[in-house]
Amino acid sequence: MIAFLGMGLLGSNFVKAMLQQGKTVQVWNRSSAKARALEAFGARAFDDVSAAVSGVERVHITLRDDASVDEVLEQALPGLQPGTLLIDHTTTSAEGALARTEAWKARGFRYLHAPVFMGPQNAFESTGYMLVSGDQDLIAELEPALAAMTGTVMNFGTTINRAAAIKLVGNAFLVAFTAGTADTLALGKALDVPLDDIFTLFNAWNPGAMLPARIKKLTGGTFDQPTWELVMARKDTQLFLDAARQGKRPLTVIPAVAAEMDRWIDKGHGHDDWTVIGKDAVS
Incomplete structure (x- = not known):
């Protein structure tokens, strides 16, 4: 089961594609109407972000910036199970990506920053480019799931925040x-x-x-x-x-x-x- 946080143009189309692939997806958005709109496609919408991430294997994030990612993840923390994978597609600062990777590791979670060169239509069609770097074991584990979301996964090596840069x-x-x-x-x-x-x-x-x-x-x-x-x-x-x-x-x-x-x-x-x-x- 997957949670997706942030139902903007990109996030909502990622979710629609996942649902078409038969995945179970729990969704949340700050404006709840955008999350509720995905129920027509089979998503489970939540008003409480901690409830949205409860019981899932991985959480995908498409938000605005560093501050919003930090804020929403902190609010989600009570619902996260140890070992939940956090995959952040938000365009953020390189410093923020590094800080979050280290901070969430210290809390017992694996966080991967995976920004994209994709528009909404690419997200729906699972085409485009996704960038990753850092923990190569984690990337190898996640690559099949990430490849299903995009046409190309580009791995820029072991430097944690290289993808963000x-x-x-x-x-x-x-x-x-x-x-x-x-x-x-x-x-x-x-x-x-x-x-x-x-x-x-x-x-x-x-x-x-x-x-x-x-x-x-x-x-x-x-x-x-x-x-x-x-x-x-x-x-x-x-x-x-x-x-x-x-x-x-x-x-x-x-x-x-x-x-x-x-x-x-x-x-x-x-x-x-x-x-x-x-x-x-x-x-």
Whole structure:
């Protein structure tokens, strides 16, 4: 028997998938209506979180942040049996994941932080990516159950909070990527480029495929053999800024990039590869 705490978009679809697989699932949510809605699919809903975890083999958690995980687990403690497995899919700080692993071990429980790169539909379809690290014996024990929840379980080794850190790294890319995409679309608007033409460009030319090579370039430490000089990249960046201003489409990310380019040009790196602006981040 399984308990699932947190019936947001991700948690509720995880539960629906588990129920379809024939599992018995007890659910709880701070707003009880969201938990009660899962009864129509076969879940057992509880208003008391300690009752929801009573008698289960493992508890899955999808909450908001470190504070909510700590609060809810503390409230659940009276209902937990010794040896109950605690599996936390919440995106939290790396420090919090480490502290909880150690604190719950001291209380006689095994806690595994297993954040995900999955949307609600992925949770329902059991596709996507789940990240784990730490106790390899525990991971081996849980991997069949975790694999049933997701398409891929990625094991990042014995460092307890490495999965939490990797999740934050991935989310940082998603935030930067989305903000950069918004600037790209804003520039297109400013230049009166039809959206269909932008789709045509990126359907044919996939800059995302360059990411592994770009990471190698940034971390390689060699910037004196440029494929695009920083001064030329800065020139183009000014064209972006000027066009956006003329088209009354303010940009969010590009101005900060331009300022960083100027800083590196002032330091004498104008004729290095433009990726030198990332040198401090990886050195």
